[in-house]
Amino acid sequence: MATAAPTKSSSTSTKRSAAAKAEARDDDGRFKASSGGATPRRKAAGSQSSGTTVALVAGAAGLAVGLAANVARKFAVQAPTLLAGEWDEALKAEHDLTLKVFDALEATTEANTTKRATLLMNLKHMLAKHALEEENVIYPALREVGEIEAADELNRDHGYVKQYLYELSEMPKDSPLWIGKLRKFRTDIEQHMREEETDLFPKLKGLVSDEKSKELTSLMNKEGLKLA
Ligand SMILES: [Fe+2]
């Protein structure tokens, strides 16, 4: 009997050990603090899982709201172009808006460095969107009707628009040379706009069907929305 108890105890111990071996690790293969911790831990895992699901659903809902807001914002930015009518009228409306930003920039002084930087950023954005609309749709359509050299020349002008924007961004906004460069930029871009509005756009409009013109308007707005 003296040995029976230890034997029984040993057997229990062996069983415990086997049970411990069976349950000593959690789902990730890590040792648990105690065998009694298995159930609460699973509960905790279940609770964590439902918490993760809630967070994911909330995240997805937030993302959907964010995307919807972004689409709404894009349409708001593109609205003046969309509402202006066909592609040629829409591009003219963008020219007019661009010149208004030039007006505001020309009204600044060397003391208005922050205003100059902010307005220049607006101008960059407007011109980037405008260039995408023209370079991705209207200039290719011009080449399609045979105006290859003219389209290439307009495209080259856009390169110099970016050059002006770069130089005006780099130059200190309180430099006495800044306003002179801006005025030269305006003179050049106004000439470019005039060529488009009075010569090349009417020429293109006269050479394409109404259906094609509608297609150009739609394609142009799609390009604009990419950067709006
Ligand atoms: Fe242009």
Ligand SMILES: [Fe+2]
């Ligand atoms: Fe233009």
